[in-house]
Amino acid sequence: MAEEKIVSAIKFGILSPDEIRKMSAVQVTSPETYDEDGTPKSYSVMDPRLGAIEPGQVCPICGNTIKGCPGHFGHIELALPVINVLFVKHIYELLKATCSRCSRLKISPEAFERYRKYLFRLKERYPYLAKLFMEYIKRQAMKVTECPYCGAKQPKIKLEKPTTFYEQDPETGDRIRLNSRDVRKRLEMIPNEDLELIGYDPRDSRPEWMVFTVLPVPPTAIRPSILIETGIRSEDDITHKLVDIVRTNERLREHLSSGAPEIIIDDMWELLQYHVTTYLDNEVPGIPPAKHRSGRPLKTLAQRLRGKEGRFRGNLSGKRVDFSARTVISPDPYLSINEVGVPTDIAKILTIPEKVTDWNIDELRRYVLNGPSKWPGANYVVTPDGRRIDLRYVRDRKSVAESLAPGYVVERHLKDGDVVLFNRQPSLHRMSMMGHVVKVLPGRTFRLHLAVCPPYNADFDGDEMNLHVPQTEDARSEARLLLKVQSHILTPRYGGIIIGAIQDYISGAYFLTIKSMLLERDEVIKLLAAAGVVKEPPEPAILSPKKLWTGKQIVSMFLPQDFNYHGKANISSGHLKCDDINCFWDSYVVVKQGKLLMGVLDKKSIGAEQQDSLLYWLSKEYGVEVGALFMDKLFRMFLRVLELRGFTLKLDDVAIDEEGRRQIIQLQQEAFEKVRNLVEQYVRRELEVVPGRSLEESLEIRILEVLAEARDKAGEIAVARLNPFNNAFVMARTGARGNVLNLTQMAATLGQMTVRGERIWRGYMGRALPHFKQNDLGALARGFVVNSFYTGLSVTEMFMHAAGGREGLVDTAVRTSQSGYMQRRLVNALIDLYVDYDYTVRDSEGSIIQFIYGEDKADPIKAPHGRIVNIERVVEKVLGSSK
Template sequence: SLHRMSIMAHRVRVLPFKTFRMHLAVCPPYNADFDGDEMNLHIPQSKEAQTEARLLMQVQDQILSPRYGAPIIGATKDFISGAYLLTRKETLLTAKEVGKLLAHANYRGEIPAPTVEKPVKQWSGKQVFSLFLPKDFSFVSRANVCRHCPTCAKEDCQYDSYVMIQGGELLSGVIDKNSIGAERAETIFHRIIKDYGTDVGHDFLNSITRLINGFLTIRGFSYSYDELNIADKEHNTINSVMRKMEKSVENLINQAETGQLERLPGQTMQETFEIKVMNELAQARDKAGETVEQGLGLGNSGIIMTRTGARGSSLNIGQMMGSVGQQSIRGKRIMRGYENRTLPHFKDGDPTPQARGFVYNCYRDGLTPLEYFFHSMGGREGLVDTAVRTQQSGYMQRRLINALEHLRVEYDGTVRNSIGDIIQFRYGEDGIDPSKSDHGKAVNVVQLIDRSKLTEKKGAAASDDYIDKKVDLLTILPQSLIIELKAQLKASSLTKAGVDRLIDAAMKNYDYSLVEPGEAVGILAAQSIGEPGTQMTLRTFHYAGVAEQNVTLGLPRLIEIVDARRTPSTPVMEIHLDAKHKKGEKLAREVAQKLTYTTLDDVVSGVNVDFNANVVRIEIDPARLESLSITEKEIETAFPTKFEKESDLVYTVSLDEEKTGNPEILTHTVGQAKIRGIPEIKRVLTLQEEGEWIIRTDGSNLEEVIKIDGVDAMRTSTNNIHEIAEIFGIEAARNALIKEAHNVLEEQGLDVDVRHVMLVSDIMTKMGEVQQIGRHGISGEKSSVLARAAFELTIQHLVSAAIRGEIDPLKGVIENIIVGQSMPLGTGSVELFMTMGGKRDE
């Protein structure tokens, strides 16, 4: 089990046969599919166990995931494409069909007036859907099919993607993943749960899934082979795209052979060539995909599934009907096989697309034998990657859980470990439980104001002074919430009564979102970071907007962070400049040149050994001097040995300068001599961000960089946490840990509440130095012997504890499980006495 939603309490219905069945909407939290999955069924026996299951573990109470405070349970696959088809403008239903659908969904109530009276009475799909919405529910959002037009036509949208619900009536927009989907925040479903409670939410989801199932049974939905065919026009476009791509690649090959190719900074000629070719090939595949999509309308089942968010992506459709594209291994084209070529079918060193694994065909037409072979090479890498990733991420999660399992919220609001050391003075700095929050916020002020405007009577707007006076009384709210409340209320022009009502509602929401004492926040944090780890990509070298910079991201970087490695695998710095240097590129370049490590090797054009004169002659390249703006004087001071100046930019060094008189050692010594810069910084990049020039570097040395003139030390940072801890202190390191870990998760498109990341950072830095999460850090220094032994190095821990005569206080989680007691977390943190009814002996 990866998170707490892997164990849930269901009501039993006894059905025939030996398998148990479940609702499709609860598959996402269990991560279950029907290809042979097995589950364990526990039947709680004691009164306490049954009560706990009923109060804490019911499915509808697990809808909001503690990972990001939004529903993890919701409609998937068929339900989404069905909801779209049902709520399209075109869908009109006869009385008989409406009756069938409502019977499917067990609807009891009035049926609205039909949309169309003549020739036959017909109801729209939107009306039928509206019957299941709460009567006073209002909501506005955009559907997944939204094309993000420059100016939104709102309810007159031609794609019908502006979802507007007023008074429980769906007025415009289609329902798809953005309205009822699982693992989406700010959906209709999310709002119903937050505003009306889990029971209403549970009934709503039950009814509409039944309704949609019924509708799809009547209508039918299939994806047939003839929907994969494209017109001749599209065929010809794709062919011309491929021919154009071949021409550009041919040009690149010619440029590479004649040496005219412009080298990318920090890449060799070969790497530059490969990067440029890969870009061309990727563009060709995307163009083919776009061509296909333009030829298909929203009548095509494949397009319906991808646009509504039910399943698949436009890439899948492009590969089925356009072109499969480049097969890659470790992010590069396929190179390995025979000597200098992939297969014996090609010439030596053939750099053309087909010789290195570009698949022209699409899946519909089938691949040639060679394409099939390359495709299976790319596919094998995917399988290996998945297998490696699951174990890596599983081990990371085990370490996280072990390090954090004994943390809990106490009655005074602090987060402490089992022996009472304080980890956080207030959980997440604001005491809000992410699973009770509204997508991370304690109070969704904007939503509250929008809702109160719909019900509010007209009147004079409250004055700013009145709002300030009222909000300032709420001293218990966090500062950020107070600021937001003031700003939003002033912009809202609500009446005095409206403001009072809104403040009451905000306070009520805030009280509800506070974390409960005894909550096992440590385990929640570990699960919320570990569970998305399995979905992360393993090998991601991503270029931060430019092809020059490699940064380790994804799962490897996350593991690196929780391991507190001494040096990251790709150290990088982001250097901000002071007011004078950040304005122009020229001044920024000057600072960048001071940083870059430059040796004599970088400016030498030729070295030859003259045994007659017993010297090594070194020639300097004037063009390189100019591009690096180095003066002759700098070169002369950089020489590590005595030298003679023979002529302009030509120097000689006597062979006697080296003990053994070996010219190779001598040229190496001279070449490695530093002219200027910081040794760790191999490459720099100046680029403009948010209107100012900044410098990105490969390699990191914070201490030296912040001494350099023109660097703004206050805003310069590195991804090496230990460096930050040594130079700026442990508090800065803690903030850097939060930022780094959260960035990795966000870059992978994973929504994780920052409070979980904060807790992990806080426990890593609580001793005043950055500790790893593992046996050499937090887990190895737990107070309990049994807890340490249960994790790793069992025998060493037990033996050393026996020698020292250590005592285990049994205050944590794992040690109590080992000895068979209940653990002091959640409901176990209070003693419970109960009588089982019946007569008592006086």
């Protein structure tokens, strides 16, 4: 056997009749496929010489069974030539570009030479331009009305879709039909030199080959028949179509030999053309698709390749794979962020082939002894001569284990420390698929650390995720090096961190770092234990009457000694706003020399999907491993803080007192009066018109403004009346969950409901609901909801609220499908682009798309805020403080 090679290119051409005959194993002539006893008939489309398809059957041509036989082509000698629909466009162009009498390309001899030389040079240096030039020559030739060689006047060539050509005399307007034989004859006569000028390579694709005289019959391997449970054989659509072709062809041949009248022959010929056309492509416009008996259109060759489920998108670009698993996900804060908890049941099915060496032989022997049903075990042993021993059926595993020697391969169960790909669909960005380290755990779910929820966009309301086990060593090392979770703490989208604290972690961090958090020694130790740290706490912040530590001190224990950072906290807004170090509200975070001096930790400093945060600089300056460790340890401590403090949400957290309620209603009444004034102005046509809008639109815009303001003010009233340590308020302020709008809607008022940016008006004439008068333009009649979720909505309010909510639901449904398609198109357009070593962006042909990547050479993952160097940060790092 010769050396194994790889495919470097595919050169496309057209199969010539000679080639088809040469590679044919059998000439198909019989339209019947099976005998009465069910054996396939020779010379039929199911001839055994077309390849072995039944298990155990030996191919008469190559002697292989189903596994080794690639299938062999047969051929059908067509009684009359038939046009290949796929090339109709080319045939059409060629007929138009060449002379109808002498078949020369209609380019004058002088121009011909000139073009040829020019083209030759062009091909050398600018292959892409050469293509365009050849196209230009073709267009030129098509325009010529008189042959420069034989001087024949050129008739107009008309194509009637899909495969009928006519010749029209430009003067008389008579139409003569060109049958496939005539077409082929003309194509045959085109000289090779002429073809080369318009981009054909005559060695591989002579134009007459676009008209079939011999039809290749594909091997049975690509059109297997299926046995239904009842034992009835059901043939592939292509086989059905081939039978049609053979039958028509044979009948045509009979007619020809018996000298049948021309009309009958033409009809038959037409039918043969129809069958061949639909055999190649059953979705050709202009002809009815061939149908199955049940009325279902047949899936013929072109349909197999095209579309989402076609060969390209369905079987080559994406395919089903082995060594994969899928199940529901659940959280596990006690895993590391780069780990994934794999159920034992799955670990026992997924395997990794491990080569036996002197160093792992004992371990692998143990796995073999454990067998397939006990974890950690092994499912197969592959001997050096390629024999696979299935351990399920091995009685005596001991002897197999004994027989292991270097060179053997053991397919052992997945175990702790293996690297796998973990993925949640839809895979919208590269962080949707990352390399995780396996941790085999009991249960039936995949377990993951909560900090990696944001990149996967996962939550635990029933989501499922996929897991892939790479089988080759190079694939595994890529997974370990390129795909590991730590490498993706920073997102290439904007350079911020995408893996970070969420929910409990943020609330916990906040409570730990607020000023009032003073801990006694045993509490400190408890927290450190939760983080898995055995270390003496620093000098307590308060020595008397008790030794007390601040939460900030504890956090500082996990920061590198020379780390400096300052920035705003999430709670820094509203009346708690601070812009610099002089902060009374503790909303400005300052870390100096590894000590958290002031400010609370919340979403802005450690949260996911944040830019320029504490965690960001930590990961950036000390490496992602430090960042990962920080998350693994400190985050557990935050949870413990929350457990000690007790964090809940009670109904009263969103309740406001009577006075507040009264003020809000007062506010709303005023807003309603304003609306009424506006309406009055509108009726008197005195309303100020918003530029570019009609009077009605202006009224609506103004009303919406007034009502939005009312809602915001109501929100402010409500928020001002909430206790700052109210649970809901804490979550909103720290960014753990929710926002002020949520609080407003729960406690104060929902405000105006809208559908497509308008107040709600669809329904009855002049009113949305029959509970209001016609032409009521007031706030209440058009969907202003006075009540809050706490007070509860009235029926009409609930209906209006539902109308607004429905729009959101419809929007999400419609948007997901549209953005998915958009993403696909973008990805396919950009997929070949790469940044070369010279910082240029190039496409697959090496053409330059952009001279400097991103115009600034900055990699967003490495460059904060698009700048290559953050000078301030450097200064701060060197001096220990900014400026």
